[in-house]
Amino acid sequence: MEQEKIFESDTAIVTGGSRGIGWAVAGQLAARGARVLLVGRNVERLERRVHELNQKFPQQAVGFACDMADQPASSQQIVNFALKTIGKPTLLLNGAGGASVTHALDAPWTLWMDDFHVKFFGYLAMARAVLPIMREQRRGVIVNLVGIAGKDPNPALAIASAVNGALNGVMKVLADDVSADGVRIVNVNPGATQTDLLTAMAKVSAKESGKNIEEIIDQMRARSPLKRLPGPMDIARIVIFLMSSDADYVTGTSIDVDGGIHRGV
Template structure:
């Protein structure tokens, strides 16, 4: 299941942002079931601590929760990496999974929302990769970033995500080249609409934008997958765990779509 990592998965230590719910939680769930030690990060103290307890209950691995808001500041990222190192005794993996998907057009999304989204996802991801790169296991370290298909298929109704995800794809390629001599891999995973609570938040945004009901917007999102269903958080998590495993040792500097075939451009 998921391939081997280092000697066994019990040797794997990972920092996961956005780890208290959705895809980030599902990734932590897969890793702790395999025996990995993880630190999960979330904004809400009660939620992240409850998630860590659940991820440690009856698992081969163990989870520790940290209540921190990803704000794009270098000092925040450095502090998080230091805390993860202290807790785990080292760091083999980083998963950036924080941030949502604001629905809206470029000229109508409020400026403060643009700034918040860019700070959380672009600067937040970049700051954590910068902070983690010097201390990641070398060779063998891996960074996986949850980006999104809007970075490939520009969507005027998801303007902030389109811009941020496109920029992250370029950044990830550059960092993969920079870190390749040390044997550290850097990847992007691109979910489309996914069956998580974020899907309902997106449906609310589309309903406002299109003057329709949330139920109709949700139905439209769920009907968008050519394979007949949308991916679940577990679908994404299983693919991420594979990409972090030794079975994917030569996959780096690229982005993998896990969207049920939603991406319409060339592969």
């Protein structure tokens, strides 16, 4: 079905745009007319994804390969590339990252540092790189894929719980700083969502518990109040709504898309 081109005048950077939730968001943005810059590490996959989008939506997609662990250099390079190719960013999806399955005392210090560098500093550095441009245009929306563990800390996802909690705090204060300039910042908290990341996490849990991956995923599904696990599109639809003008009074908050698993209200 032909989508209404509600993002025709938009320029979007999607980190983690080559797989999972980010890829679903990139496709939806392009279908609605946005020019998109996808970011990921794997060059071949990125090129395939960019080609796929350009076949459907000619000349709307470009890719930039880099490791988001290298901050703030990577973020500045991404934004410079965007300015040269798709133009001044009006939308940012921060989505590059993962979630190590580990308890706080078991995780080596280097893993704590690595995960904070990629996701916490990666999201923060991207926000710091695009916000001056968005403020100058008096227009922009940043959506961050954070995660329900930030509100509902999970001992088996110790670092992700800390990273996501920290992202809730820093994005709130950033939203306060830029709201008067017409720029919105919203966090989205997926619960367990069926992507490569979930399979990788289930693999670790399966190894530790002696169960197989399907059993681990079945357990997650059984814990969900809705008795199903979402796919990337379930999350992407909410991101697209939050980026649209229909959500123009939503900022400085986080939206749970977790099927009701988190008990807080």
